[in-house]
Every structure is written in structure tokens, then in C-alpha cells.
Amino acid sequence: MNRSLTFLLLILSLFLPKVSTAADWPRFRGNDGDGDGADSKIPLSWSETENLAWRTALPGPGSSSPVVWGDRVFVTCYSGYGVASETTGSKENLKRHLVCVNLSDGKSLWTKTVAAEMPEDDSHGYITEHGYASNTPVTDGNQVFVFFGKSGVLAFDMDGNEQWRVGVGKESSNRRWGSAASPVLYKDMVIVNASEESRAILALDKKTGREVWKSEANSLELAYGTPLIVELSDATAELVISVPGEVWGLNPDTGKLKWYAETNLTGNICPSVIAHDGIVYTFGGYRSAGSHAIRAGGKDDVTDTHMVWSSRESSYVATPLLHEGHLYWIDDRGQAHCLDAKTGESVYRERVPDLSGSGKPVYASPVRVGDRLYVLSRYQGTFVLPAKPTFEILSTNRFESDESDSSGTPAIAGDRMVLRSGRYLYCISEM
DSSP: OOHHHHHHHHHHHHHSOOOOOTTOBOSTTTTTTSOBOTTOOOOSOOBTTBSEEEEEEOSSOOOOOOEEETTEEEEEEEESSSSGGGOSSOGGGOEEEEEEEETTTOOEEEEEEEEOOSSOOOSOTTHHHHTTOOSOOEEOSSEEEEEOGGGOEEEEETTSOEEEEEOOOOOOOTTOOOOOOOOEEETTEEEEEEHHHHSEEEEEETTTOOEEEEEEOGGGTTBOSOOEEEEOTTSOEEEEEEETTEEEEEOTTTOOEEEEEEOSOOSOBOSOOEEETTEEEEEEOSSSOEEEEEEOOOSEEOHHHHEEEEESOOOSSSOOEEETTEEEEEOTTSEEEEEETTTOOEEEEEEOTTOOOSSOOOOSOOEEETTEEEEEOSSSOEEEEESSSSOOOOEEEOOTTOOSOOOSOOEEETTEEEEEOSSEEEEEOOO
């Protein structure tokens, strides 16, 4: 090849945006935020002695999910305060960590530690269930972005060099439950649901952290889900989020509200919305819990015109997975659900054997690989179910020596599954 052409291609590669491939898992619930691992090959069973490619110790616990780009795995943790081994002490000792390891062997490439900015919520009540590192990172292959609640949003390059950090508020909800939503990318923006910190959704410039737009509303309080970019048939896009009592469709370029639909989901809303073929599905609520299917698009109040169905079936924390016309999840009571996505009718609701119904046994969202669903429970391992409307437990996989909490959703990268607990990062692969 001509040397001048080679040099030109090299220069272009430095400035052109990276394109995610099917082998990447760059955000919460994967490329499209749908939890779909497509045709990867993940084993049915594993343990400390079977199909475990590697295990890497983490500097602390966390409920965030790992993400993958190329040969790099990123995950966040916290230490210094609010950890079981550190039940006393000062909030000023709280630190958050962004960890980067090699996908092939689990070796640590770098760890960046960020001291918490004050004020911070006390470690008591519900916040002890998920801790101080619950927001999953997002990456575009050039930078990795993390949301550390009241300590702000930070951008690092792929070698761990901090590029910028921006505060997005230091408020607390009336529950003081801490931060949970994960950032998402849209065009040249990082979009953050800072409901806990400022009752606002913000868009930040990826390169500088400059605020592009900010949409504020008191109704965002207790809305913990990650927003979803929904592509419409007319080639436009909407930013959709569920809040207590409503679902909103925003213009992702400006943050302006385009439409809303009223729901009966009140209290806190934890699951993220999911979408397919222009239909948005929302779950959650406390006491008044349930689910809805709503046609995206429209203007102003679309409650009467765009509501497809409503159901009393609900997921409290986990975001369900949609596959071939059915919605699947395991709820916080240890029951497996399958719902007809077209009608909202229940196909099955079955108690999962050996899964305790106390203490909210599942926080992680299901992922699909081929004809299987993988659901990571907090303490009883990973349950594998068929990705079809027939209830069955195909296998249950535990790491018997690890008794820590597992609340993050697994990442699928090629034929590897990466999952985290409060102590370790694991990589599962056919051995």
C-alpha cells in the first residue's frame, strides 16, 4: 500500500468515531439496551472448576454492571464507607473506583480512584441494599463515562486518563436511597438521569462535559431507570423514561417534552423502559405496581390514544427482556414471569425453586444468549431458563466460595459472559 495512503488512513482512524460491534457490550444491557446477546455461545453450567476463564478480585462492592469494548472490561466499585467490613467510620472516607481489566485473561490494566464529594447520603436503610456504585459505565471506544452520583459525571480515555468531571447536583430524594440510573450516549452527548441529585435529566458534551441541555421536573423524584433512545419509523428518535405516574418522550437533541402518558405506576420506578417496533414497555411502581405498553410518538397527552395495554404484572427492580413477542423477568419475590407482549396477558408466573422470596432475591436484569435466558440472583447464583414461553430451570450456577451480593447485569462479549459480585469479576466461557 502507498505510504501516503497508509499515513492518511492512520490519521483518519484517530479522529473518526469508533463503531461498536456485536462483540462489544458498551452500556447497561448491551448495544441497544435490550439485554440481547444474540448468537453468542455461553455454557449452560459453570462453577469454580468448570467453564471459568478467569476471576479477578475487585477493590470493593458495587451494584453496577460490567461493560466491554474490544479487549477491555470496565466496572465500578466503592470502598472506605458503607462496606460490610467498614460498618463504622466517616463518609469522607468514601471512594469510588473505575476498574479496567483485560477481557482475555482478567489481568488488571488500570484502576482510577475518585474521592467522594460531600455531602453524601448516610449508609442506612435502602441504600445499604445497593451501595454507592450502582450506575453502569458507558463507552464509545474512545472514552468511558461514569456517573458517581453527587460526585458527578467523569470521562476517562481508554488508558484511564481523566478528561473532565462535571457535577450534576447534590440533592437527595425524600427516601435518601442514593443514585442508580446509568448514563447513555446519543450523538455527541452523554445523557444522565440525575433524578436523585437534581430532579433533572442532563445532556453533556462528550468531549468537554459542557452542559448541552437540562430538563428539570419534580416528577423525576424516585425515577431510577436508565433512559432509552427509541428510534421511530420516520427516522426520528425519542428519549423515553418512566417516572412515577407517567411515561415521557423527550426530544433527545433539546430535552423538550414531546409527549406523555399517564400510568398507574406510583412510588419509586426502578426498571428501565424497553422498546420494540415503536412500542414502549414500562414496569415498576410500589403498591400501585404494574406494567403498560404504549405507542411511542405523538404529541402532548397520548394516554387515551397510544395506550396499547395495561397489566398488574410487574417487575420491581429488574428490567424485563423482550424476545419473540414475550417479556421475561424474575421479580423481587423470586417468581419467574412471562408476559405476552402483544396483549399483556400472563403466559406463566412460577416460583423459582431454591430462590428465596425474602430480601428481594433478584436485582439484575435478564440477558438472552441464543435460546436461553440468564438471570443472575443476588445470593443464589445464576438461573438459566429457556427463551420461550415455557417455564423450566435448565441449570443453576453458583460460585460456592463467594457469598457476596451479585446485583449487576452480566455483559456478553463474543462467546464470553462477564459478571460481577461484591468481591470479584468473573469471565465465563466454554473451556
